[in-house]
Amino acid sequence: MVGRDAERATIDRLVGMAADSGQDVILVTGEPGVGKSHMLGYFSERVAAAGGRAFSARAFEAETARSYGIWIDLLRSVQRQRPRHGLPSVLGPLLPELGGGEGGVGDRTQLFDAIVDLLYGLAADEPVGIALDDVQWLDDASTSLLHYVARRTEAAPGLVIACAARSGEVEDNIAVSRVLRSLARDGRLTEIELDTLSAEHTAELVRRLDPALDAAQIVAASDGNPLFALELARAHLRGDPGPGRTVKALIEGQLAGLTDQVRETLVWAAAHGRTFTPQDLARLGPFDAAGLLMALGELERRGLVRPAGGDAYDFTHDLVRQVTYRSLSHPRRKLLHRHIARALRPAAERGGDAAADLVHHAVLAEDDEMAARACIVAGERALRLFANAEAAGLAERGLRHVARLPEAPEKVVSRIALLKIRVLAATGPGLRSLPPIEDEIADATTAAEEQGLQAAAATGHYLLSILHQQAGQIEQAEASTLRAAEIGRNADRKIQAHQLANTARCLLELETEIARARELIAEAGDIAQSLGTELCELHWASGLLERWNGRQDQAAVHLARSLALARRSEDRWREYKCLTWLATLHFEMARYADMHARCEELRSVAERIGEETPFVDALQALTALMTADDAADEALESALARLRAADDKSYLAYALNSAASFYCRAGRMEQVRLHASEALTVASKIRRRCEIAIAKALLSAAANGSSAAEVDDDCRAPIELEDFSARARAVLRQPAEPARSVPTAAPTPGLQT
The missing domain is CATH 3.40.50.300 (P-loop containing nucleotide triphosphate hydrolases)
Structure with missing residues (x-):
């Protein structure tokens, strides 16, 4: 100091x-x-x-x-x-x-x-x-x-x-x-x-090591860098005061004086790449306990490594690590990293942070197969830890290694697994855009189908359904999710049940093929029961079906269980989706305290990862409308503007219709026409039948309530109520039904997760 x-x-x-x-x-x-x-x-x-x-x-x-x-x-x-x-x-x-x-x-x-x-x-x-x-x-x-x-x-x-x-x-x-x-x-x-030391302080540093040293020569050569000055001083003490030296050359001089066994220990520690224990080196390299302890003692005595807490060691400076590592030839480095990677692989496959170490060593070993597999394991762990940026990076890195593999079924399976990580890494509690990798997923999915890889192909179609649904491409999303269910029938029974339930969930969210969704839920339920297992996707789909049928309490129970299962499996995408559905359901049930609690869960996560939550904001603004908050109109319009910017037409149509329904009950017909007209336009683009019907009913009610209003005759056309959800049927029967009284802020019983 x-x-x-x-x-x-x-x-x-x-x-x-x-x-x-x-x-x-x-x-x-x-x-x-x-x-x-x-x-x-x-x-x-x-x-x-x-x-x-x-x-x-x-x-x-x-x-x-x-x-x-x-x-x-x-x-x-x-x-x-x-x-x-x-x-x-x-x-x-x-x-x-x-x-x-x-x-x-x-x-x-x-x-x-x-x-x-x-x-x-x-x-x-x-x-x-x-x-x-x-x-x-x-x-x-x-x-x-x-x-x-x-x-x-x-x-x-x-x-x-x-x-x-x-x-x-x-x-x-x-x-x-x-x-x-x-x-x-x-x-x-x-x-x-920290700047370099003055000549006076450099000389003082050298004299503390040995007062007899020629400090002036060392001061002139070191240019005030303390590490350089000390290494020069130690070289002088060893009788090696060669002029014009660099820190690198001085450290190389230190290494040259080591015995083969001690130097080999240092080389393996440098290739390991971070803090190490004797057990680490014994597991990774060809060392016996006695020789390893002797070598570490010698390295510590020479000031090349130091204790780092517990039984761990570290290099005294990263420059020592770099010089040691760079002294190796490229073929020798590859062999070292391949040996270390193979030793790490069992621990990495069991989970934990060894997977990231395996990625590092497999990449440097130029082992594409092992690197791709390690990227999958490490990427899935990163998703569980909310480290989406790392997960996306690992997926991209893994895809580059997969591209270099020879054509084989394992290549297709790994490719789809990495593409899944890439898609899920782009999801969050907000409305983040998904990556433009539809063509790549479609290509991998086609290859999986051609090679008879049913589970991989089903996953590929599932990913395509997510991308299509996010983009508002309803026909493509429906086709992809139905194809996923069809292919999933050829996989093992658990995958089959999962995919059937996933397709039912997707159909219900798309508001299409509801009868088919019922059948798929029943079929998936039978399989899950026979296997004695619970599936997040099955509870999710069942909750949406109960909501469709108007049984909101049962829907809430299913969705709460789905959320718990998503959290237990550390599936963040399903967790965020289930939270959003629960918030929506609580809003529809006028259980505003529960709705706010779910919204705050979503918002708190979104804030930490730099996302906005316009739909959450819209739900809370709609609630404020219903509780006669004077600033609610402005807050709602602000949230709707952010929903438009996010270009999520499904959420936007829902929020617009919800606002129009409130304004209809309040007798504010101009606001009804404004919001319902936009809802109709937005919902028509994505063919959301229920939202279209709700918007038309509200526009018709607005026309009936004002002689100046003009509404297309199609808005007054008769509608078969049984074709729509309970929410839509309620509006179609009585769009101007008086608003319910606002419930207390008491928690909803039976929905703790």
Whole structure:
């Protein structure tokens, strides 16, 4: 810490203030070797001196696809240092060793809140420091969690965060730079930029290593970089003072003096790519226990590796890792990574964060088959952890590896699995547009059908139905979902039941082939019962059918169970869809307290991942209309404008008709004509029969209530009521029925999930 008095004073001040109030995030920046990690070490020491405890972790360039990697390591550090307290099982999605109850956390906000609550609990007992090194390599999910925790430190006295990053590399990470700019705008970021040392301080640093060294020569050669100065000093002590040296050359000189066994240990550790334990190296490489312990002791004595908490080791500086790794020939690197990948594969297939490690090593081994499979496993895990950006990236990476595989059934299956991840990674609680990959999915689905891969083909048609439905292409969506059910009949019975129920659900959402949907639900139900299993899709479809029939209480029970099953399987797409349907159903039942609760669940998740929720906003504005809120008209029009911008015609038609129905009961006929006319236009484009009929009935009622109104005769044509949903039938029978009284805010009984 020579020459860092001002920087240390800043850390002393911020750590000293942390016991009384939430503090700024500290960001230490500088070039490699300038002492950033040492400054984080000083931060941890000051937290301990204040009677607290610091927990540290670092990001690694090798694990940018490891969702929440730095936080997983940090939580394990907490668990290691406080074993008697343990971690809550709700963090099981991040740490599989914790187990966890059924369903785990329901959304990303709950996961983030669980981590914040843990940190708050620790800080309530003693000051807590969080030290995160090399944040320029953070994945998107870890960055989002950092921002969430940092924003909450204002309300958490005793909790202070310090990060370190390489100058010039933060801007290369868009997510990290965005978070740091946001904290700076809020006045919550204190940056400590470490410059090179002055000649005087460099000489002092060298003399502390050995007063007899020629400090002047080292000062001139090192240009004030502390790491370079120390390596030069050590080279002089070894009798190797060669002029014109670089840090790389100095480290290579260190490596040259190692025995073969010690050097081999260092090489495997460098290929491993991040913090390692002796057990890691023993599992991955050809080492015996005695030789491994001897080698690690020698590496530690030479200052090439250091203890990193528990039984883990890390390189003393990432430059040592880089130089060691780059000393390997390309063929040798491939062989090392292939060996490591094969050793990791069993653990990766069982789940956990080993899948991301497998991706890294399989890619560097240039093993396309293993890399594609690892991307599927890691992508599915990323989806479960709400790390959609990482999931999408893994899917794209996996598809590139699949493209290089020889033609075979496994190639088609992997391709569709990765395309599914790509579609689901684009979904969220808002109305995010899906990626334009319809042609690619159609091509893969055709290939699956041609090769008789029924399960893969059914999945492909299911994905196409999602894309078509999102785009308002009703005929194509109906054809795709029916084809998925047809093909699914040739798969195993569980897949068959799932696909039949999925097709029924899709038909009900499209408001078409309702009789067929009933048959499919009954058939899927029989299969599920024979297998003794519950299916999220079956409860979902059953809930929509009960809603169609007007049995709202039963519909709510089915949808609540579907939501619980989606959460238990960590299926985020179905979770968000079921939440939206429950909010809609509660709105229709005038159970506004329950509706608001579901809406807030959706909104809280959407806010954390940067999405808007115009349909949620519309439901809440409609509720405000019905409770005589003076500002409701303006709020509704604002939400409708955002729905138009999102171009989701299904939700827009529903919201417009709901508004027109209220205005009809209130006798505001001009508003009825305005909203119902637009609803009719929108619903006609997507052929939503119920919304079309509702809009026509409301327009007819408006015409009957005003002699000046002109409505097309088609709006007054007789309608067969049995062809429509209970909601539509109610409006068709009596569009101007008086509004029901607003219920109390009591929770709905029997619907707790």
